Amino acid sequence: MADYKALKNGGFMRQAQKDLFSVRLKVVGGNLTSEQLAGIAEIAKEYGNSSVHLTSRQGVEIPFVKLADVEKIKEALKAKGVDTGVCGPRVRTVTACQGSGVCPSGCIDTYPLALAISNRYFGQELPHKFKFGVTGCVNNCLKAEENDIGIKGGYLVEWIEPECIMCGVCLKACREGALSEVDGKIEIEEEKCNNCGRCVKSCPTDAWKGTPGYIMSFAGTFGNKMAFGVRVLPIIHDLETLFKISDAALDYFSKYGKPGERFRAAVERNGWDGFTKAMEKAYEEALNGTGA
Numbered sequence: 001m002a003d004y005k006a007l008k009n010g011g012f013m014r015q016a017q018k019d020l021f022s023v024r025l026k027v028v029g030g031n032l033t034s035e036q037l038a039g040i041a042e043i044a045k046e047y048g049n050s051s052v053h054l055t056s057r058q059g060v061e062i063p064f065v066k067l068a069d070v071e072k073i074k075e076a077l078k079a080k081g082v083d084t085g086v087c088g089p090r091v092r093t094v095t096a097c098q099g100s101g102v103c104p105s106g107c108i109d110t111y112p113l114a115l116a117i118s119n120r121y122f123g124q125e126l127p128h129k130f131k132f133g134v135t136g137c138v139n140n141c142l143k144a145e146e147n148d149i150g151i152k153g154g155y156l157v158e159w160i161e162p163e164c165i166m167c168g169v170c171l172k173a174c175r176e177g178a179l180s181e182v183d184g185k186i187e188i189e190e191e192k193c194n195n196c197g198r199c200v201k202s203c204p205t206d207a208w209k210g211t212p213g214y215i216m217s218f219a220g221t222f223g224n225k226m227a228f229g230v231r232v233l234p235i236i237h238d239l240e241t242l243f244k245i246s247d248a249a250l251d252y253f254s255k256y257g258k259p260g261e262r263f264r265a266a267v268e269r270n271g272w273d274g275f276t277k278a279m280e281k282a283y284e285e286a287l288n289g290t291g292a
Contacts, residue, residue, distance in 0.1 A: 002067055011084035012070055015063065022053070022063040023073060024085035026122070029096035029114035029134070030058035032082075039080025047073050057131070058095045059085060089259070091121040091130045091250075099136035099153065106136030107197050108153030108212050113239070120243065126250065127257035127266070138196045138215070143222075145229040148263045149249060150217040151242070154195030154235055155210030159186045164207035173202035195235055213237040218249060218279070219264040227264055232276045233283050241286040248282035 004014060011024040025040065032040075040060060044052050049064040065073055077084060085093050094117045097103070099110025114134045121132070133147035137154065144150030164186065171179050171186075178192035179199060200210035213235040220229030236242050249263075252275060257266035267275045 005088075007070065009086060009088045009090075011086055012065075013061075013087060017064070019067045020063075021065050021067065021070070022061045023065055023077075024055075024087065025060045025062070025077070026083040026085045026093050027059050028094055028118045028122075029111045031111055032060070036080060036082050039077075039082060043073060043076050043080065047076070057093065059093060086123050087129075089126055089128050091124045091126065091132070093122065094118045094132045094134065095142060095147075096134040097136050097142045099134075103136055104201070105139055106153060107155050107195075107210070108134075108136055108214065110134045110136045110153070113151070113214075116239065117246070121246070121250065124250065126253055126263075127259050128262050130250070130253065130263060132246075138194050144215075145217045145220045146222040146226075147220050147229060148218070149246060150220055150229045152215040152217075154213055154215045155197035155200055156195065156213055156235055156237070157188070157193065157197065157199055158209045158211075159188065160207050160209055161185065163205050165205055167204065169202050169204060170199040170208060173198040211237060214242050216242070216245060218275070219267045221262055221264045225262075225264075230272070232279050236283075241283065244286040245279060245282045248278055252278050 012021045013024060015022055040052060040062065044050055044062045047065045047069050048062045051063060053061040053063055055061060074084065094114040096110040096114035098106065099108055100106030101109045101111060117132050131147045132149050133142050133144050134151045135142035135144045135153065138152055140152060144152045166184065171181060175198065176192045176194050178189045180187050195215060197210045200208040215231060215235055216233055217229030217231050221227050233245065253263050253266055256270045257263065
């Protein structure tokens with residue numbers, strides 16, 4: 001008898017039709033090579049019904065595959081450089097927008113980050129499914145706050161007075177009203193700045209310096225119960241710190257989450273204060289070079 005739970009955990013999901021499956025593929029950050037796409041098409045034609053499905057989370061699924069062909073499909077995918085995805089209570093495939101590698105609005109290069117996150121966490125078992133989403137800037141095309149951990153690119157900005165010709169372009173570019181001209185100088189209201197970097201990108205004389213960083217949100221969810229992820233930390237400027245905080249978040253979920261309970265529910269049940277303190281502790285330890 002088939003172990004349907006194991007099949008689902010390995011990316012083979014039962015369809016409404018008896019003994020037919022849709023196989024979920026691992027697609028990190030929405031990126032596939034043309035060779036991988038061609039290989040997927042070949043496999044869909046040979047083992048499915050010649051169709052593929054593009055999922056809402058940048059994934060690819062091959063439907064209408066037979067139970068008897070599962071092992072053959074695994075080998076065929078491997079030969080084409082494609083891995084199966086995962087389902088069940090574990091870290092899912094990481095999603096990402098195009099980021100600064102392609103998009104002019106991007107503040108961070110999203111695909112290398114998504115790949116690094118995937119290499120570190122993909123498939124890690126937890127009380128429930130867990131999703132990372134990476135978006136390149138605060139335009140937020142990927143809707144970062146809908147993920148268990150969302151990461152947006154942003155700039156910590158600094159005005160370089162000697163380079164400024166007081167043209168006013170940055171004042172017009174800032175949508176948050178965080179910039180103003182006072183006595184011939186540009187002033188920043190830090191509490192209004194959302195780290196979008198529009199001042200940096202619009203300046204014709206490089207009078208703005210933008211230091212790229214990561215804006216993290218926690219415990220977002222989208223589905224039967226929807227809630228935006230919450231930002232509890234300042235902008236983060238290095239991958240090591242981001243990983244230490246992510247480690248702490250997953251450790252928290254492993255420790256306090258109940259089987260079948262989403263990350264958001266675990267945080268709310270145990271209290272946001274305690275969770276925030278745990279994240280702040282991880283952040284301080286990363287900055288100070290302490291901790292495990």
